[in-house]
Structure formats: structure tokens, C-alpha cells
Amino acid sequence: MTRLSEYLLPTEKEAPADAEAISHKLMVRAGLIRQMGAGIWTWLPAGWRVHERVVEIVRAEIEAIGGQEMLMPVLQPAEPWRRTGRLEIEELFKLNDRKGSELVLAMTHEEAVTFHAAQIINSYRDLPLILFHVQVKERDEPRPRAGVLRTREFVMKDSYSFDRDPAGLEQSYALHVGAYDRIMERTGLRYYRVESDVGMMGGLGAHEYMAPCAAGEDEIALGGGYAANVEVALRSPEVERVGEGLRRDGELLTVEPAIEIGNIFKLGTRYSEPLGANYLDEHGAERPIWMGSYGLGPARVVAAAVEQFADDHGISWPRALAPFAVHLVALGRPGTPERDAADRIYEDLRAGGVDVLYDDRERAAGEKFADAELLGCPLRLTVGRRTLESGEVEVQVRRGRAEAPSLPLTGEGADLVRRVDELWQSVP
RNA sequence: CGGGGCGUAGCGAAGCCUGGUAUCGCGCGGCCUUUGGGUGGCCGAGACCCCCGGUUCGAAUCCGGGCGCCCCGACCA
Secondary structure: OOEHHHOOOOOOOOOOOOOOOHHHHHHHHOOOEEEEEOOEEEEOHHHHHHHHHHHHHHHHHHHHOOOEEOOOOOEEEOHHHHHHOOOOOOOOEEEEOOOOOEEEEOOOOHHHHHHHHHHHOOEHHHOOEEEEEEEEEEOOOOOOEOOOOEOOEEEEEEEEEEEOOHHHHHHHHHHHHHHHHHHHHHHOOOOEEEEOOOHHHOOOEEEEEEEEOOOOOEEEEEEOOEEEEHHHHHHOOOEEEEOOEEEEOOEEEEEEEEEEEEEEEEEEOOOOOOOOOEEEOOOOOEEEOEEEEEEEOHHHHHHHHHHHHOEOOEOOOOOOOOOOOEEEEEOOOOOOHHHHHHHHHHHHHHHOOOOEEEEOOOOOHHHHHHHHHHHOOOEEEEEOHHHHHHOEEEEEEOHHHEEEEEEEOOOOHHHHHHHHHHHHHHOO
8 A cells, every 4th residue: 555645644844843964854754653752662564664664675685695584582681781880881771570580681792692502503514603683772861862763672683603613603703794784785775894903792702893984973984995994994903093084004094974874793603602602623622602693783774875865855765775676657547637636646556566546635736746756766757737738748857957858648557657666777 | 782862632743941721834624626746725523732749829840660662882683
């Protein structure tokens, strides 16, 4: 059901008064998300479609490197967290059940997955292994901000690799680097993979996938094939501060704000040791499992896409993330020939498998155009009186608001679908 | 956790200083009008003025306490 007259897309002319970031303003205005509390957000139908587009890409690429999807709980006993020393983390939500038992709301799932690994993985024959899930995380953030950019509850894809030794971990890590590179390429975002800090995860090494944009909370240093989190860059001996900027081996680095989309860590035995996740090798010796942890926040991909491609008129989705491929605008009233033509085109597109949002509302033309550009679907088709006069359906490519060659009104529906598909291939 | 700001209708705001129970725009409902860039007109509905307490004949307004939200910084995915 994607007739706008029946679809929940609460667009607003004005952004929330307190919104600052572009993605915050536009995602609310476009009817994608609504706020319930500080850092607590609901995804409305169109927004959730975008979110799930990201999840589908991520799922496909993690499965492609052998990842097996599962689902671990958000509500967890506190004990494993105590054993890894993470029960003390302030951002961790803690609670008690009616019996007084200590529980936590998971902020990530190393404890859970390692808890299971300790029970289930016994032999070198069980390794290597990659597990992942797409699950809600809870973090008692000191300062949620910028809409969906930093929230207290958010969906994350996290995968975990299990290997016999450091060499195995390197391989699993490399697989994830490949998968993450492909994920980022497929989303259409501008991004950088940078060396990063291990932070609260602990472990041996880490990279972050950063999407440059104005609302970014982090800073990345770039230049001559080098890319690093600024904090990390400043720790290395060859990098020095030069006024506002940085210099590395004599070469100036540019510094850009960026959103952290994902991060990957070589955990080593940081979790397997305290939680007793061991295996027996060929010689019957007990050894700790070498682990890796790989996170990615779909909501941040969505927000970064809004930030990177928005213009004065609204959002402009890369086609991989768009809630709909085609935003079909009918200008005629019900009962008019131009409206009949629009209805027919809608049915043809739908029958042809095109993801189409049909604006069949009785609204002024300007409002419909404005809403279409705010929502940001890659292609806009307009059917009005002019369409009947000229025999052509006008097409606007959202990126750049560029006029594309019109499509013939007459002919087989399949022909229209084919032409729309061709156009689709040409948009960014 | 430090600093700043803000809570009045679904959204955005005015009123608060100088107390007399509420105003505007958008949106929403009805009728008419208009139909290629947020058309125009008439009518209408919609507000425990964030909460609790105090002062007062009377509190959106003054005082005290609380809660909530946003922004900057610190921290963090």
C-alpha cells in the first residue's frame, strides 16, 4: 500500500525548534522519525523502509563472508558483565527484577556471544566461526544528540569472529574489512576507513568507518592515502599539529568532521579469557578462542546519507537507500482524464515491480512537489494535464533536481517499466 | 559531569518584565474556490499555559522546589 492518501507520512513545513543537525531537521520534517524522549526515537513507516534497506545490504554482505545470523537478548544477567569488568561502565543500564536479581540492558553483545561460545565451542574443529545479529542496544548516554545520530537506544548489526589463534583472527578481520568496504560502497555514502582507538572494547587493533559530514562528532585526518581518527593520528610520532591543521611527514593533512558508521575490533582473548571460552587444539591442549567484534549502525548510515546529499529542498537519497524508487505525482482530480492516466501508470509500475509511492492526495501541486523533494526519492514522475497534451510523463531526477528526458505516455505498461528501470540505473 | 537555553493547541511562535484565566501563523474538520511549485474565501474544532507547592481577591505571568527537552564542551558507537 503506497498510495500517499493512505500512507503515514507526516511531513512538516517547519523543523523542530531545537533541532540543529541537518539530518535531525530533515528526517523529522520528511516524516521519517519522531521523538519520544531524549535519545529515544520511533521510526515511522518511510523511515523504517530506509533503515531496513541498510540492514538488507549489511545482512547480505556479512552472510557473504560466512556470517550466520542469530538473535541474542537485550535483557541479560549482570554476571558475565561483572566477569569482564564492564559492569562498572556508567553507560550500562542496570536494573533488578522482582526477586532482586541483577540485570543489565546490553550495550553490545560480547558478553552474551562469548558466554555461549564458552559452552558451545569445544574443539578446534568448531573454528573458525562468524556469528552476527541485528539487535537493539541500550546505552545511558550522557548526552544524546542530533536526532538519530546519538541515541540511547539504537539498532546495531554486530558480528563476532572466533578463531584458534592470532593468524586466524587476522583472516576473519580481513574478511570483515572486505565486507565493510562493500557495504559502504553499496550504500552510496562517501566514507573513509580509518585507524582508531580500541576504547571500551579493549583489544589489539581497530578501524572505524567514517562518513564525512557537517554533523559529524569525530574528526578525521586525511591526506596522501593516509586516513586516521585525529585522536589516533596525534599519537603517532610522524604527525604534528600545524596551527589549525595537521602535518604528517611534511605533508599537510586535511581535517574533516565525520560520523562513525561502524567499527571493527581485534579483541583477541579480552573476553574469551574471563568468560572461559576455550577450545582444545589437535594436541588436546586447552587454548582461549581469539575473537573479533564488528559493529555497524544502520541509523547512522541513514543520517549520514541525509547529511551528505541534502539540498535546500530536502533529502536526496542515494538509490540504494531510498524509501521508494519513484515518487509519482498525480496533479488531476479524481475523475479527470489526467488522473485516470496517473492511476494507470501507478498500476503499471506496481505490476512491473517498481517501488513507487503514489501521491494521489487532493493537494495543491506545489505542496506535492515540495513533499516529494523533501522525502527525496531518486525519481519523480509528474502526471497532469500537460502530460495528456504532450503525450509525455515528466521526470525529475532528485539529485540536482535535474530534468530527465520525458517518458512516453502511450504504449505498453511493460515498456514504461523498462524505461523507468533504465533511468533507475542512471541515478546516483 | 561543567556551561548556556527552553517548556503556552499537532507544529512553530507571541503574551511573562509591568498579575485580571490566552493570541497569531501553519496544520486539522466543513462548504465554496483553485488545480503544473505550499491557491483564495467563509465557518469551525482544538490548550489540565510541564508538574507540585507558595504569595495574592485573582497566577501562563511573581516566589520556592521538582521534572522534561535542546545546544556547547568533556565523554562515547
